[in-house]
Amino acid sequence: MDYAKQMREALERTEAARHANPELAARLDKFVAENAQLREYYGALSHAELVRELMRVQMKHERVEVTERRNHELAQWVRENPDVAAKVEERIKNVIAQKEAHAQSLKAAEHLSQQESMRISRGIRP
Numbered sequence: 001m002d003y004a005k006q007m008r009e010a011l012e013r014t015e016a017a018r019h020a021n022p023e024l025a026a027r028l029d030k031f032v033a034e035n036a037q038l039r040e041y042y043g044a045l046s047h048a049e050l051v052r053e054l055m056r057v058q059m060k061h062e063r064v065e066v067t068e069r070r071n072h073e074l075a076q077w078v079r080e081n082p083d084v085a086a087k088v089e090e091r092i093k094n095v096i097a098q099k100e101a102h103a104q105s106l107k108a109a110e111h112l113s114q115q116e117s118m119r120i121s122r123g124i125r126p
Contacts, residue, residue, distance in 0.1 A: 017025070032039050045053065078085045 042050065042053070
């Protein structure tokens with residue numbers, strides 16, 4: 001199949017999609033108009049690069065779907081096992097408290113380090 005025929009078919013598919021969902025087409029047209037740099041970036045890509053980019057987006061979309069499906073199944077499992085959920089919740093409370101304490105320690109150490117740096121920059125040695 002020659003390149004011109006591929007382009008005609010792609011344009012036909014685009015037009016068919018535009019007529020199938022005019023609201024989506026309008027949103028896409030608006031997005032393209034508002035994102036000239038992005039349009040320029042994709043316009044400069046070769047066909048193979050565009051295919052790879054499309055496949056990357058599809059791969060990411062599938063990963064999101066798998067995550068949503070897993071989260072739905074997990075939520076259902078939690079509803080079916082409230083005793084286990086309560087144990088997990090109790091453990092999470094402890095972890096959160098430990099992380100908060102660790103974060104406060106890090107902030108204090110950073111503050112002391114900044115104070116020490118200020119003393120040194122003023123010529124005051126410890």
